Amino acid sequence: MTSSSLVRPVAELAAAVAxxxxxxxxxxWEQEVGGFNLAHVPTPAVVVGATGEHDVAAAVRWAAAQGMRVAVQATGHGLTGDLDDVVLVSTRRMTELAVDPVARRARVGAGVxxxxxxxxxxxxxxxxxxxxxxxxxVVGYTTGGGLGPLGRRHGFAADHVTRFGIVTADGVARTVDAGSDPDLFWAVRGGRESFGVVTWMEFGLVEQPRFHGGGIFFDGDEAPRLLHAWREWAPGLGEDTSTSVALLALPPDPALPAELRGRFVVHLRFTHLGTVAEGEAxxxxxxxxxxxxLDGVGELPWAAVDAVHSDPTDPMPVWDxxxxxxxxxADAVDAVLAEAGPDSSSPLVLVELRLLGGALARPAPVPNAVAGRHGAVSLYCLGVPAGPEAAVQVxxxxxxxxxxxxxxxxxxLVNLAGQAAPDTVAGYWDDDTRLRLAALKRRVDPEGVFGGPVRA
Incomplete structure (x- = not known):
């Protein structure tokens, strides 16, 4: 469909949304479509800055009538393509938030x-x-599973969802829980945006006011000793403890501590839910x-959990x-070191090994479609494809x-798939789960209005 043929229908859409x-x-336009990952500049045909469920439903109905696909974006952290010729629904204005401390539950809009x-x-x-x-x-992270520092004690974030609102391919806004539509409730918690646009979500909170943890940085030349030591140490930790270890090539950024600027380092991440004495031991x-x-481990309020990984906060180009x-x-650690260690000349700026297991390995209390529960360790790598050479090398x-x-x-893990090919991501699920997801995709989105990791 040409841009000129869209003029009248777009005017009709604009009249239907707030x-x-x-x-x-x-x-x-640039501000509306922009997100965290600057490696992709979204080029949708139309972007709708949704203010609520009504706007989302109108956008989906309009897109379906034009024979166009729909994509959704809140922050752009999960963006892996340029969204050519789609209708992009931006949910960043949908920021309603309520916490019920008695029920230990939160309800959030899709942009929170x-x-x-x-x-x-x-x-x-x-x-x-x-x-x-x-x-x-919150929503994209949770519908993709949601792996965090509380995971080994409490499981994936998706395991704690109690209900959500979703606009499906027919443009109808639905409230979904385990009783109203168990198949859709199962599939969206793990299948991400494959089945519609989630407009709000309700989920449980846990009692956790503080933790003992943070990050410790070591010189990169110590990577072989540290990674092999971590390999032997981490599996013996209890469920109250989470950890990862990362190889980092840090830029000469004056905002970084002087000890770390422009260095290749090993970053040990550590979170313990028990006492300080336990954590130190x-x-x-x-x-x-x-x-x-640099040793940044100590007693912290849970709200300061960003200090553990110290992830970048500013938009940047990402290929992951x-x-x-x-x-x-040991052979697997040696393989990682050979490809990404201090002597590898790798252009990757982060390679992380993260301990899984514990509650992450157990089925959800209400079954869902989260992939990766079987794993012992997650491997994740990231590069910055800035410039023609890096765009090839990374x-x-x-x-x-x-x-x-x-x-x-x-x-x-679906949220950490990055630039993996669709067939690769489809292989994250076992055969029975994949077939069940595909059957539901054909039922609720027969025309393929939505993308996402699930293939019909």
Whole structure:
């Protein structure tokens, strides 16, 4: 459909919604379509700045009538394509938030980020099952599973969803829970945006006012000793403890501590829900491996959980991939070091190994479609494809890293799939789950209005 043939229908759409409806030449377009990942510049045919469920439903109905696909974006952290010729629904204005401290439950609009939930829950001693960065949107993170520092004790964020609102491909707004539509309730919690646009979500909170943890940075030359020590140490930790270890190539950014600027480092991440004494005793074996450049572990309120990973907060170009490993033997660590260690000349700026297991390995109390529960360790890598050479080298070296650990790999986590091919992501689910998801996709979205990881 040409842009000129869209003029009249777009005017009709604009009259039907309260939020802005913009085309590429309209003022405010770049701000409306922009997101965290600057490697992709979204080029939809139309963007709708939804203010609520009514706007989302109108946008979906309009897109279906034009024979166009629909994509949804809150923060753009999960953006992996340019969204050519689609209708982009921006949910960033949908920021309603309520916390019920008695029921230990929160309800959020589709545009809410974890920082808002953390701040609203903290006065009640409660915590959401957020991830490593509070700047990420709640809904996209949760519908993709949601792996965070509370996961080994409480499972995936999707396991705690009690109900949600969704606009399906017929343009109808529905409230879904385990009783009203158990198949859709099962599928959206793990299948992300494949079945519609989630407009609001309700989920449980846990009692967690504080933790003992943070990050410890070591010189990158210590990577072989540290990664092998972590491999032996981490599996023995209890469910109250979460950890990851990352190889980081840090820029010479003056905002970074002087000890870290422009260095290749190893970053040990640690979160313990028990006492300070317990946490210090658990961490002692890793502290003994090498002298730290910077030790940031201590007693913190849960709302300060960003301090553990210290993820970037400003938009940046990102090319990423992930995988789940069934086991992490010494040979697997050696493979990671060969491809991404201090002597590898890798352009990847982050390679992380994260401990899974515990409650992450157990079925959800109300079954859902979250992939990756079988894994022992998550591997995730990220590069910055800035410039023609990096745009080639980053994907090539990420692919080489994943090939190197392929003997121990089985599937992955949907939220950490990054630039994985659709067939690869489809393989994250076992055969029965994949077939059930595909059958539901054909039932609720027979024309393929929505993208997402599930294939019909």
């Amino acid at each position: 939020g802005p409806v913009l085309g590429p030449s309209d003022p405010g 980020r974890w920082r808002a939930v953390l701040d609203a829950a903290a006065p009640h001693g409660l915590a959401p099952l957020c991830g490593s960065s509070s700047g990420v949107g 658990l961490l002692a074996p890793m502290r003994a491996v090498a002298a730290p450049l 991939r992930g995988a789940v490993l069934d086991t992490l033997p 994907p090539a070296r990420a692919a080489a890293l994943l090939d190197a650990v392929a003997p121990w790999t089985r599937g992955g």
